[in-house]
Amino acid sequence: MVYFTKKALNIGKLVVITGPMFSGKTSRLIELLERERFAGRKVVLFKPEIDKRYGEATVKTHKGIELDATVVRTNAAGVKALEKAASDYNVIGVDEAQFWDENSGLEEVLDKIASSKRIVYVSTLNKDYKGRPFGISESLLAYADEIHSLTAVCTKCGEEAVFSQRMIDGVEESGPRIVIGGKEAYQPRCRNCFMRD
Numbered sequence: 769m770v771y772f773t774k775k776a777l778n779i780g781k782l783v784v785i786t787g788p789m790f791s792g793k794t795s796r797l798i799e800l801l802e803r804e805r806f807a808g809r810k811v812v813l814f815k816p817e818i819d820k821r822y823g824e825a826t827v828k829t830h831k832g833i834e835l836d837a838t839v840v841r842t843n844a845a846g847v848k849a850l851e852k853a854a855s856d857y858n859v860i861g862v863d864e865a866q867f868w869d870e871n872s873g874l875e876e877v878l879d880k881i882a883s884s885k886r887i888v889y890v891s892t893l894n895k896d897y898k899g900r901p902f903g904i905s906e907s908l909l910a911y912a913d914e915i916h917s918l919t920a921v922c923t924k925c926g927e928e929a930v931f932s933q934r935m936i937d938g939v940e941e942s943g944p945r946i947v948i949g950g951k952e953a954y955q956p957r958c959r960n961c962f963m964r965d
C-alpha cells in the first residue's frame with residue numbers, strides 16, 4: 769500500500785516568503801519544497817536567469833543545501849514558459865521573484881496556478897537598497913494566502929534587520945536598483961542603522 773502519494777490537492781495556495789538579504793528566504797523555500805516532496809507531491813523549482821550565483825541548474829542555500837532548479841527568463845515570455853513547465857507539478861517553487869520584470873505578469877500567473885489546486889511557494893526580497901518596496905513583492909504579498917516574513921540580524925547593532933544596505937568599498941552607497949557581481953556587498957540593517965540617501 770502506498771501511503772505517501774498525494775497527487776491531487778483539494779485546494780491550492782500562494783505562500784510568499786519575504787525579508788531582507790541574509791534572512792534565510794531561500795533556505796525556508798527549500799525546506800518547504802522538501803516537505804512537499806516527502807509528502808509525495810511533484811515539486812518543481814524555478815529561478816530567474818539573471819541569478820548566476822550558484823550555477824545554471826541548482827539553488828543552493830547559505831548552509832549548502834542544493835536543489836535542482838529550472839532557469840527561466842524574467843520577462844513575459846519567461847513567465848509563459850514557467851506556466852507551461854509548471855503544469856505537470858503539484859507544487860511550484862519560485863526563488864528571488866524580485867528579479868522578474870514588473871510587467872512580466874509573474875504575480876498573476878502564480879495566483880492563477882494557486883487557483884488550480886496547486887501550491888506555490890515564492891521567495892522575494894522585501895525592499896530594495898533604498899528601502900523602497902519592490903513592485904513585484906508588493907503585489908505578491910497582496911495575492912498571498914500565507915506570508916512568511918523573515919528578518920536578519922543587523923550588522924551594526926544586532927537588532928532585527930528588515931532592510932538591505934548596499935555597500936561599496938565598505939561605505940553605504942546608492943546606484944542602480946539591481947546589481948549582481950562587482951565589488952558591492954549588502955548588509956542587513958535594522959530601522960535605526962539603515963542609512964537612506
Ligand SMILES: [Zn+2]
Nearest residue numbers: 922925958961
Ligand atoms: Zn541596527
